[in-house]
Amino acid sequence: MARRSPLKTSKNWLIWRALAGAFTIGRRIPLATGRSIGKRVGRLAHAVLPRDRRRALASLATAFPEKTDAERATLCRAAFEHLGQSLFEIFWLPNLSSANFEATTRVEGADNLRMACDQNRGVVLFAGHCGNWEWLSASIALGGFDMSTIARDIYDPRINDFVVRSRARHGVKSIGRGSAGAAKEILQTLKRGAILAALIDQNIDAECADVDFFGKPAPTPTGPARLATRAGAMAIAAFIERSEGMQVVRYLEPIATTRDTDPVELTATMTRAIEAQIRRVPEQWVWMHERWKKRARP
DSSP: OOOOOHHHHHHHHHHHHHHHHHHHHHTTSOHHHHHHHHHHHHHHHHHHOHHHHHHHHHHHHHHOTTSOHHHHHHHHHHHHHHHHHHHHHHHHGGGOOTTTHHHHEEEEOHHHHHHHHHTSSOEEEEEOSOSOHHHHHHHHHHTTOOEEEEEOOOSSHHHHHHHHHHHHTTTOEEEETTOTTHHHHHHHHHHTTOEEEEEOOSOOSSSEEEEEETTEEEEEEOHHHHHHHHHTOEEEEEEEEEETTEEEEEEOOOEEOOTTSOHHHHHHHHHHHHHHHHHHSGGGSOTTSOTTOOOOOO
16 A cells, blocks of 8 residues: 655645634534635635646636636636635534524425435436535435435545534435445445435546536546436436525436436436536636546546
C-alpha cells in the first residue's frame, strides 16, 4: 500500500480538525448565521485558491460561451460562496427535523416520488451536485422514504466517517462504491422497493459513456442507469436549490425502465435534466470540477 507523504498527512489532519471545530460551532448557531459565515468563507476560498478559480472559470467558459468574462467571473465568485454556505448548512443539518422541516424546506413534485415508490419495483434516484445535495438526501429520509446513497469514499477516512454518520442521523444509509458487499447492498435496496440515490454529474473513474452536457461530450457514469434497467426499477431525477432562505426540493416525473431500456440513453436523459437545473441556478453547481476532461480508458 502506498504511504501518504508527511505533508499530505499533516494537511489532511489540519482539514479534519478545522471541519470538526466548524461542525461543533455550526450546529449550535442559527441557520442564517451559518449561511452568512459560510458565504464569507467561500469568498475567502475564491481569493486564495487560484487553481480552483481558474478551473471554475474554464468550465464556465465551456458552458456559457455567450456570457462575458465579467459575467462568468461573477458566477465563479457566487459558486464559491454557495459552496461555503452549503458547508455550514451541512454542519447545521443535524438540527433538521419534522418539527422545523416546513420552515426550512419546500417540496415540489412529492407525488412523483411517491408514485415511483408505490410501484414496488425499487427506485434509482438520479441527482447532481446541484444545491446542497446532503440536504436533499436528508429531506427524502424525513419524508418517510427508505433510502440509500451510493458514492465513492472520501480520501480521508475521518471525513468519510463524518459524512456517513451525518447521513445516518436522518436514516440515510451509505453504500461505498466498490466496497466489499456493495453489490449485495445495492441489490437488496432495490429488491425491497427502496430508493437508491446516485450523483452522475462528475467525471469519475468508473464505467462511463460520453453524453452531451452543455453542447459538449462529457464522460458520464452509466452504472446507476444499468442498475435501474437490470432491475426494471423506476428512475427519477431530483434536485435542490437555495431560494430566499429556503431549500426547494423538486422531483421530476418518474420513468419506468425495463431490461430493454438503453442505459446510455437513460443516462443522457438524466444528464439533460441536470443541465436544465444548472441553467436555472448556475451559481449552485461545482464549476471547479473538470467535467469535460477525458480519462484514459483501459
